[in-house]
Amino acid sequence: MTFEETLKARRSIRRYKDEPVAREQIEACIQAAILAPSWKNSQTPRFYIVQSPEIRRQxxxxxLAPFNAKNAENAAVLVVMTFVRDKSGWGNDGQPANEGGNSWGWFDLGLACENFCLQAADLGLGTLIMGIRDEAALKRILGIPENEVAGPVVALGHPDIDPVMPTRHDLADAAKFE
Structure with a gap:
């Protein structure tokens, strides 16, 4: 697949086949996420891979919000993405480097998440990025440390649907050249 084909193939998948995903494919997606750029190379994103049926039920x-749990049903794994707080966007003096503060941690996590999802699409897998989740419950269930902020939960699996690309803005509507 060309890069442009991969970009166009990536969709939010809300129905999955009940099929496993090879560990090598999961690792390839995580490795792609690790390659994402980050503030001062801080590399704060972390990944919690949920494969155990018991932990998955929890x-x-x-x-997860009930509709998200339903949308991710049969996905082979869930990946809870986090970032280490007070690193990305912070100076060596321990203070925010600008008005963004921990927003840069979110930004870096978004870059990592996109790389993860693009790699999955390139492998013929589907993903669903879920932002409506209970951070406290996820931290408790997965033992996520207090210094990490839980971001999206991403479903990963074999798509059981082929959704059409939603309409996108035209370049003239999205960009202003001066």
């Missing part, structure tokens, strides 16, 4: 029941 995450579905307590960590």
């Amino acid at each position: 995450v579905d029941q307590d960590g």
Whole structure:
């Protein structure tokens, strides 16, 4: 697949086949996420891979909104993405480097998440980025340390649908050249 084809193939998948994903494919997606740029190379994103049926039930029941748990049903794994707080966007003096503060941690996590999803699409896998989740429950269930901020939960699996690309803005509507 060309890069442009990969960009166009990536969709939010809300129905999955009940099929496993090879560990090598999961690792390839995580490795792609690790390659994402980050503030001062801080590399703060972390990844919690939920494969155990028992932990998956807990995450579905307590960590996700019911509609998200339903949309991710049959996805082979869930990946809870976090970032280490007070590093990305912070100076060596321990103070925020600008008005963004920990927003740069979110930004870096978004870059990592996109790389993860693009790699999945390139491998023929589907993803769903879920932002409506219970951070406290996820931290409790997965033992996520207090110095990490839980971001999206990403479903990963074999798509059981082929959604059409939604309409996108025209370049003239999205960009202003001066």
